[in-house]
Amino acid sequence: MTDPQTLAARFPGDFLFGVATASFQIEGATKADGRKPSIWDAFCNMPGHVFGRHNGDIACDHYNRWEEDLDLIKEMGVEAYRFSIAWPRIIPDGFGPINEKGLDFYDRLVDGCKARGIKTYATLYHWDLPLTLMGDGGWASRSTAHAFQRYAKTVMARLGDRLDAVATFNEPWCAVWLSHLYGIHAPGERNMEAALAAMHHINLAHGFGVEASRHVAPKVPVGLVLNAHSVIPASNSEADLKAAERAFQFHNGAFFDPVFKGEYPAEMMEALGDRMPVVEAEDLAIISQKLDWWGLNYYTPMRVADDATPGAEFPATTPAPAVSEVKTDIGWEVYAPALKSLVETLYKRYDLPECYITENGACYNMGIENGEVNDQPRLDYYAEHLGIVADLIRDGYPMRGYFAWSLMDNFEWAEGYRMRFGLVHVDYDTQVRTLKNSGKWYSALASRFPKGNHGVVKG
Numbered sequence: 001m002t003d004p005q006t007l008a009a010r011f012p013g014d015f016l017f018g019v020a021t022a023s024f025q026i027e028g029a030t031k032a033d034g035r036k037p038s039i040w041d042a043f044c045n046m047p048g049h050v051f052g053r054h055n056g057d058i059a060c061d062h063y064n065r066w067e068e069d070l071d072l073i074k075e076m077g078v079e080a081y082r083f084s085i086a087w088p089r090i091i092p093d094g095f096g097p098i099n100e101k102g103l104d105f106y107d108r109l110v111d112g113c114k115a116r117g118i119k120t121y122a123t124l125y126h127w128d129l130p131l132t133l134m135g136d137g138g139w140a141s142r143s144t145a146h147a148f149q150r151y152a153k154t155v156m157a158r159l160g161d162r163l164d165a166v167a168t169f170n171e172p173w174c175a176v177w178l179s180h181l182y183g184i185h186a187p188g189e190r191n192m193e194a195a196l197a198a199m200h201h202i203n204l205a206h207g208f209g210v211e212a213s214r215h216v217a218p219k220v221p222v223g224l225v226l227n228a229h230s231v232i233p234a235s236n237s238e239a240d241l242k243a244a245e246r247a248f249q250f251h252n253g254a255f256f257d258p259v260f261k262g263e264y265p266a267e268m269m270e271a272l273g274d275r276m277p278v279v280e281a282e283d284l285a286i287i288s289q290k291l292d293w294w295g296l297n298y299y300t301p302m303r304v305a306d307d308a309t310p311g312a313e314f315p316a317t318t319p320a321p322a323v324s325e326v327k328t329d330i331g332w333e334v335y336a337p338a339l340k341s342l343v344e345t346l347y348k349r350y351d352l353p354e355c356y357i358t359e360n361g362a363c364y365n366m367g368i369e370n371g372e373v374n375d376q377p378r379l380d381y382y383a384e385h386l387g388i389v390a391d392l393i394r395d396g397y398p399m400r401g402y403f404a405w406s407l408m409d410n411f412e413w414a415e416g417y418r419m420r421f422g423l424v425h426v427d428y429d430t431q432v433r434t435l436k437n438s439g440k441w442y443s444a445l446a447s448r449f450p451k452g453n454h455g456v457v458k459g
Helices: 004-008 039-045 062-076 100-115 131-136 142-159 172-180 192-216 238-261 266-275 283-287 337-349 376-394 437-447
Strands: 016-020 080-084 119-125 165-170 222-226 231-233 293-297 302-306 317-319 354-359 399-405 424-426 433-435
Touching (some): 004 376, 004 437, 016 119, 016 354, 039 131, 062 100, 062 433, 062 437, 080 399, 100 119, 119 192, 142 192, 165 172, 172 192, 172 238, 192 266, 192 283, 222 238, 222 354, 238 266, 238 302, 238 317, 238 337, 293 337, 337 376, 376 399, 433 437
Parallel strands (some): 080 119, 165 222, 222 293, 293 354, 354 399
Antiparallel strands (some): 302 317, 424 433
16 A cells, blocks of 8 residues: 555554654764764774775764754654764763763754754664773673763753653664674674673663653653564474574563563573673662653564574574565565564563654665656555554554654665665765655655544554
8 A cells, every 4th residue: 555645544643753863874073063982983994894984974964954954854744853862972981071062962953843843752872882981891881871871861951851752772682782792783792791791781771761861851751762573483393483482582582571571581591691790689670660652663574493503502593584575775574564463472472651663664775867766665665564553553552653764865884875774865975865756755644644533544
């Protein structure tokens, strides 16, 4: 169903359509107004980590073009903007002096959203850890969780009076496993002990962030954004089913269980618990404070099979082949049904609050031809996945909003600038923004969305 109005009719009147970005991916101006390097600035400069040694120095120059970008969001007719705040702008060393100029930038950004009637959904941490904190071990050190608490308090004291919602972290899975076990993201560690330490300290920092936010800005709904994995076994064999459960605990349970149950997954702890950092008596109570909302980032399914190799490390799984032949330009399988089964599974296993799809989108690298970007596969991807969200609402799940990833093409982490996820095309040489056909479609969906829809149309 790609007709935007027909699709819009399936959503309730209070549903929120938005777009999302992240600070390091779009802002540039990495040395401006007191900002100091993050771990990603350092990682980009090390050979072999990021495609073409691309970096965030300029990116989309959003730091200087934020007004133009907010005008673009306004013109698209979407209601909300999800963005992240750069810790290295606010407290450049991670601890020590507060940088007023950094706070001033986000003041201007939030005020600019308010002036345009755009709701603000801020994320406190989207991976750009101040580099100085690596001197103490970064996320492998408990002191970083305490540094985050102060940073969260500082931001919320300044911006909390104007934010519509805040998330403590974006995708802890990436900041833990991708960054500390697989070495694909900054700081590029490949060590299970470091990863488990980062896991616990990020979970703890999330809890500290919830406390800090509620202390200084009690009216702002606090949440957490998780890229939960839809773990699908390769077969119905006992070995693959058990492998899928282990994968679920490792990839989802490591974050969902402590936050929503106040414990770490049993089988995972049995296998890896002796390599965990110290978990102090009050830690799990801090981590598991009730949230007002949670965000789900979904792109592609995770298919696993049992890894029968003797001594294979937990979760002892191996990737299983894709079922759908449709893939995006980054190589990810397109399989929308996994989004539905994932949400169903998570609500079955956990007592979860209301949910926003905080990221969903597709990488296709079409360029501009005759003044437009014909990215039909991306449009199809959005239509299909939004149809699934409408199905979930019909089935009674508390899906409250949807943020397309991303507003514009940007720095795609280890892939540099060669992978494009934007609804808006960015020419990195000229910084010219061009709304793609998918962006025009999403704009038609969001701007013509009938707010009078109350009681969802069935079907």
